[in-house]
Amino acid sequence: MSLLTNLLQKKEDKKYFLILGVEEHRISAAVAEITGETIKLIGSGESEFGENTQEVDAADIAISTAEKNLPENVLIEKVIFGLPIIYIEDGKIKSEPIKRLKKITQDLSLTPYGFIEYPQALSFYLEKKEESPPTLLLVSIGKKNLTFSLIRIGKIEQNVVIPKTEELTKDFENALKHLKSEIFPSRIVLYDEGRQNEHMEVLREELLTYPWHKHSSFLHTPKIEILESSTLLTALVDTVGGSLLKKLYFDEEQTSKEPTSKQTIEKTQEFLDENDFGFIQNKDIIEEKTDTAQKIQPNREVVDFEMTNKKEVVEEKEINATEGDKKTSIFNKFRLPNFFSFSFLTNKSTPILIFLGAIGFFALVMAIFFWFYPSATVNLIVYPNVTSKKVDVIFTTDKGKTDGGKNIILTKTITEEITGEKIASTSxxxxxxxxxxxxxxxxxxxxxxxxxxxxxxxxxxxxxxxxxxxxxxxxxxxxxxxxxxxxxxxxxxxxxxxxxxxxxxxxxxxxxxxxxxxxxxxxxxxxxxxxxxxxxSVSKEDQDKLLSELSDELTSKAKQKLFQKLTTGEKLLDNSIKKEIVSKKFSKDIDSEAKEIKLTLVVRVNALVFKEEDLTNLAKEENVSTLSGYTLDLNRTQIKIEDINFDKKENMQAKAVINSYYLPEINLEKIKKEISGKSYNQAKNIISSIPTIGGFNIIRENYLPFFTDLLPLNQKNIQMHLVIR
CATH class of the missing domain: 2.40.30 (Elongation Factor Tu (Ef-tu); domain 3)
Structure with missing residues (x-):
């Protein structure tokens, strides 16, 4: 934030904006208030419409509901649209949705101001909530389609839309074929566009039963989460509000300073171009020749340099790259001397001394500001050197075998028995x-x-x-x-x-x-x-299908209970899970006359558990040699178990695939010393000369007028972070 913005504080006016989420048969509206740097949702509304129902009427109802808490003298005419990916193609709104949006805006006397994609809004929301750019696979579940968004470090790399079927796991397999990635994130987030979260837990359990270990693109079983149904409106408000705040700051700073050179003008346009925020002034976005609206981008102010010819991304390590604007007044840190209290100012040389004192005082104040006020964060992007190695390993419950044995890991068996009933129609x-x-x-x-x-x-x-x-x-x-x-x-x-x-x-x-x-x-x-x-009547197929479905459901629940039994440091071997049907009882025999059949089933599930520390020690032993200029990162070491076989004594023989990550040794303090007080181009040249750094970005936080292109001279005001990709 500019010093002038801090010093010339204005009265905080309240500003309001309207967001309209447009979907196939639903309109969602949100009205939010901006006061200073605070964004608050003050009202929301929702209305559904059918095939023969007026969409405009539904929009009017949703907006009217959202505006109930709006002050009487406030009229919001500009609207920002939130849209699912199914309406977007190559970053532009498709022609059919454009016609619908145009009718809504014309009939309700609204002015379109921009649009934001649902996955981008949810990504920004998660980044703000978790204080770190997310890396995950976002799955939006609609009535007829599924949208898969591959997000790495807060950026959407790819969106894939596929038709929805009855089997979610098969839909996943279909989508993964279209996603261009060798390694997928170990986190999956589910979101229901229909806002009916009651069935989401069933879908989550269905995914938990999927054999992730057989999919080479997942290094281990991913964590599967569910977003609350109210998350989308909150995400849209946060994303749009952040972009509006950024535009407001830009307008204020433009009035308080003038560019000193052509280079300064270019820099300002590069960082704060209005089109980055999805706003077009004095134009109707739906009347543009391309029939497309401008896309709103999340609020980030960075200087981004990327070097080319670097290796493909293997995995991301998320860091909190932004610390926010620092607002503590610098005047609280210093007590200024009172030059006018000295007695020597009463003689004839007073005017000269006052003039020299004023110059000295001003120079001292500027020096203090120049040293203490500017701050920035520099993120250095590095790519780990990844090695893969296969070793034989034995998992055994016999403690005697672990004495003196190599690559033998002691396990214990945990058991869970669960009973359930299920009713199905006969065919x-x-x-x-x-x-x-x-x-x-x-x-x-x-x-x-x-x-x-x-x-x-x-x-x-x-x-x-x-x-x-x-x-x-x-x-x-x-x-x-x-x-x-x-x-x-x-x-x-x-x-x-x-x-x-x-x-x-x-x-x-x-x-x-x-x-x-x-x-x-x-x-x-x-x-x-x-x-x-x-x-x-009851057919054999009816009994077999019911048995299979209930067995899978109970097995999934038993697995969850097994995971709950794990203590700190313990890990469950996915491939060791075995299920056993203890008892089953059908309410009707085959060929019996009946419209329904009920099954009562008891399932017992066994699994092997081991200490994660033992597997980590194995990885250490297998990585005794290191690469010159690199350090082994044990926290990122990944071990995948495959090729599993059980011998007669129930010992599990397998292959452990150890993926080791070696990080380049970077002297952050040395780099900080070299780039302090340098311009961005000078910093770029210094950092680019280091071969193990793949790129970097600079985030400006506090800066002085006319010195926006310089990094802080005070090294303590430069935060250095490593971003591992």
Missing amino acids: GKKKVGEPARGEITIYNKTLSAKTFPKQTVLIGDNFKFTLDEEINIASASDTGEGLAFGKTTAKVTAVEVGPEANIAAGTTFIFKDFPQTSYYAKNSQNFSGGTSREVN
């Missing part, structure tokens, strides 16, 4: 009803008597029937004129239910297991009684 179909019945006459063509047992099968008109009881039939006899067949009557029942087996009289029946040349039957009357209807 099977079956016929229920009554079988057809009737009477037949059986004929015996053989010369021997025959006994047919109960349930003997006959086939007539392609339908199967069975005898209701045992039947004895006499043999055929010779009458002299021919052979008289033995015969008897019997009652039969159809094997299957349904009216189809109500066959007509005169149908011939054959025995399934006997030749027709020996035995056959006929009916003299129509069969009757056969009826049927289709009902829901």
Whole structure:
């Protein structure tokens, strides 16, 4: 902040601004107040609209609700839009949303002032909240689409939008194929654009069951978080408010100083160009020829230099690069002498001495300001030298094996048993009803008597029937004129239910297991009684699906309980988790008539736990050699376990992939000494000459008028930080 801004404090006027979040079927409005450097949300409103509902009416309702706490004499006409990524293409608003925004602004007499993307606002919000630029994978969950935003050190590297399906894990796999990164952040943040957070925990648990260890782009299981539904409006207010504050400061400083040279003018434009904030004065952003609005950027004032031809980013280390404006008055630190109290000022040389004293006093004050007031932060960007090494390792529960053994890590088994119930709809179909019945006459063509047992099968008109009881039939006899067949009557029942087996009289029946040349039957009357209807029933697929779903849910809950059992310094081996079904009970058997089926299940989950210190010691032993000019950073050393096999004694044999990070040795005090009092270009040349530094940025905090291009002369007022990428 400029010294003139500090010295010439004005009365703090209240300023107000309106933000309108426009989505597929929802309008959100927020009215915020700026007082000095304080941003406060004073009102918010939300309204939904359907396919046939007026979007403008919904916007009017949302704005009216948000403006309830607005002073009566205040009218806000300028609006900043918050938009999801689905409406943005190549940094510009798509044509269809542009038409919608234009109608809203025209019908409600609003002037569009800029727009901000949802992921950028959320990134800035997290940076402000956590006091450090975030590195994460932001997943915005909409009704029809998922938006994946890859954020590194507060900057959005890539946005990917994919259609939403029923399986979130498959959507993740699909999105990861489109994200251009070899190593993904170990932090995933979920946000529901529908503001219905009740189902988010279910999605989070679904992601926790995903086998992250099988995905080479994740060095270990990522931390998965959920943002509150109210976060978006807060993020939009903070981001837009910060940009407005920056513009206000720029306007004040421009009135208090004039550039001393062409170079100063260029510097001012480079750092404080209005277009950086997404504002166009005296223009309608929706009337621009490109049909695009200006994008609002988060409030950062930095001088940024980047060197080229540096290696690809492997991982980020987040630091708090900004400390904010320092507002403590310098006058509180010094007591000024009273030159006019000296007696020698009463003689004839008084005018000259007063003049010389005034010059000396002014020079002293300027020297004090020049030494103590200016301050800046310099962030040096370095790239670690990463080495990877595979070593054999054994995880065992046998303490005796660890004595004298190399790369053997002692583990212990922890267990969690959990019970749960789940109800699901059935998908099977079956016929229920009554079988057809009737009477037949059986004929015996053989010369021997025959006994047919109960349930003997006959086939007539392609339908199967069975005898209701045992039947004895006499043999055929010779009458002299021919052979008289033995015969008897019997009652039969159809094997299957349904009216189809109500066959007509005169149908011939054959025995399934006997030749027709020996035995056959006929009916003299129509069969009757056969009826049927289709009902829901339990299928094997229904039982299998319900068992799989409930088993996965209980396993996920058991895992969470296992993690809660861990003490400080303990780590759970993801690959060692085993589940066992202790008992299961279905409310209905397969083929039973039912619309729903309930399963009661008991699952036991076992896992191996080890001390993280043991794995760290292994990494130390495997990294005994160091690179010249580099220092091993044990805090960034990453170990991934793969190629796991269990032997007969349940010992786990695996490969440990050790990724070691060697950081360049940088003498910060020496660099600080060399760049103090230098111009930015001189500092750039000094830092660029150091081969292990990949780039840097300078953040101006306090500076004097006419010396904006100089770093502080006082080394204590220069903060040095290493940014590891």
